[in-house]
Amino acid sequence: MAVEMIADMELVFKYPESLTPRVTHYCPGCTHGVIHRLIAEVIDELGVRERTIGVAPVGCAVLAYDYFNMDFCEAAHGRAPAMATGIKRVSPDKVVFTYQGDGDLAAIGTSEIIHTANRGELITTIFVNNAIYGMTGGQMAPTTLPGQVTTSSPRGRDVETAGWPMKMAELIGMLSGAAYVTRQAVLDVPGIRRTKKAIKLAFQVQLAGLGFSMVEILSTCSTNWGVSPLEALDWAKQNMLPYYPLGDTKVVDEVRALMAKP
């Protein structure tokens, strides 16, 4: 019956094969979920699920391996790029990606991400910037905005003592080993669609062997920002977008050629 009912309907959005059926532990409206889905859709579209190996971070996405329907491991806090390097070097035919938060990538794991990018390691990093340490309950992250109140910057981030928010897409983009680095945002439907394109390109860069690729994604944490999921989208647009401009920070010529292909 159901089949007949939808006979002249076209399926335009379906549950990706690269996700398990599990409902995530993420808070309602948390855009980690959107980013997971985009990665899964891209892996489906590229047809590489059966040769993809993911590396989960320590952070809210620590259980990512429960949600992705593919081989996965869980790294120590900040070390996902090193672990991914180890995997890729001994399994060069596999598609390897890390999924990391801003505390994971831009604080404790700064060294690993910089050197992994600089070596031009053929992996893809999905970097979720929500300007806070989500998992540990909302402490200041290296990406926390000036003046932003967190549980460990109760009077707002004071740049005099805590320094400035780290612009990782710019920093990583400067490294010669990085082939494609971009900053996107999943704060509205057009942004989500652009983010998916960027994630796809990042994986294609890996498949083409062009170098390291990273997509920084501005994401929300309504729980620790103390707003509703809907307000969180606006909060990020108003506060994060001015400091973290969207767009590519590194596109080498070979990647540009890849982009030009239909």
Place this chain on the structure above:
Amino acid sequence: MAKELWEGNAAIAEAAIRAGLEAFFGYPITPQTEILEHLSHRLPELGRVFLQAESEIASINMVYGAACAGARVMTSSSSPGISLMQEGFSYIACSEVPAVIINVMRGGPGLGNVAPSQGDYFQAVKMAGHGDFHPIVLAPGNIQEAIDLTVLAFDLADKYRTLAMIAADGSLGQMMEPAEMPPLRPVRPPEERAAWALTGAKGRKPNIITSLYLVEEELEKVNLRLQAKLREIAANEVRWKEYSTEDADLLMVAFGTVGRVCQTVVREARAKGLKAGLLRPITLWPFPSARIAELAGRVRGILVVEMNAGQMLEDVRLAVEGRRPVHFYGRMGGIIPLPDEILPQLEELDAATRS
């Protein structure tokens, strides 16, 4: 194969290659950098993976990744670098992936110096990282043993899906001796990697490697399984060597380079009429406690000699359970105790235990 002259560090590196090492990740630190240097030309020439990492933290996590992918993999370092790797050791132990670690120990604490030491016994044996686990710890006393134990380390790591560590002191890494290399084993082809390894979920359910178990009962179950495995290792893999223990009145216990020095002491003591014997632990974990307890029943006293402030001493005392006096002699700062210093200690033990 015939004996050749080998420097300890190069011998360990070459032995790893012979054992089928597929990938090495490491960071330079004296007194073991020759391992990294040897591998930096040998591995690429064999089409295998060599990568100089940005730190020991990165090295061990690269090892962790490659081990998860099912490759034969190792890193090497010396004391301060090993300290940096400890978080990784703990993750590897909990995830139950095989990996080999070479620690060519140097003087500590702190930056210490680059002279030989056994100051990392506690670290290797008792506190290789957070949580309940022990690596298998192998302590070679000469270069042939360093070669053989390196090969064994890979096989044990694979067999038990665990960490195996070579704990050598700096002098072993730097000295030269004639030794025989085993033949070159073929590298395991990627298609033959273990069923648990991350090789892509083709035609099977995804493999997940994690050390996270949020439910208390689940983590306890994991711990119970790890403990059962450790008991199995303790039952099967204790190794040691004995010298003149059959009729000994006085037993020395010493490992690595000091164990070798104590072989000389046994000869000199016997020449002077003291019935001395030596037990040299090869596995520091699991420790040859049962054999030491047995020998303790037959001797008057025990002398532990180490290049530290008395670390293995604690395990000997635990084995002896107070039934015999256990004396200690140790040097620190990178100094190897010499026979002339040790012999008087043995004489003192002899005097103290004559009733």
Place this chain on the structure above:
Amino acid sequence: MAAKGMVIIDENRCKGCGLCVSVCPVHILKLADGRFNIRGYRPVEVIDPEACTGCAMCATICPDVVFTVYRRKMRREPSTAEPVNAKSHTIRW
């Protein structure tokens, strides 16, 4: 007139965050009143299935992959066949 689009809502995945409600261009989504799903959230509901365009904006922003979306195929010639009247609905288990 048959609906141009159809969404199927896997309601027990829904966390009631309301993001989909805010992006639906024809305003046909709302959170259930006085009704909760298996996880204790007010699940999203379609209030006017006829109006769904199948644009998939809801599915695009949903962090929990609650929606499956169908869109009526475009035809070059007018079909003589009676259009089947497929409508958005919720699946519950």
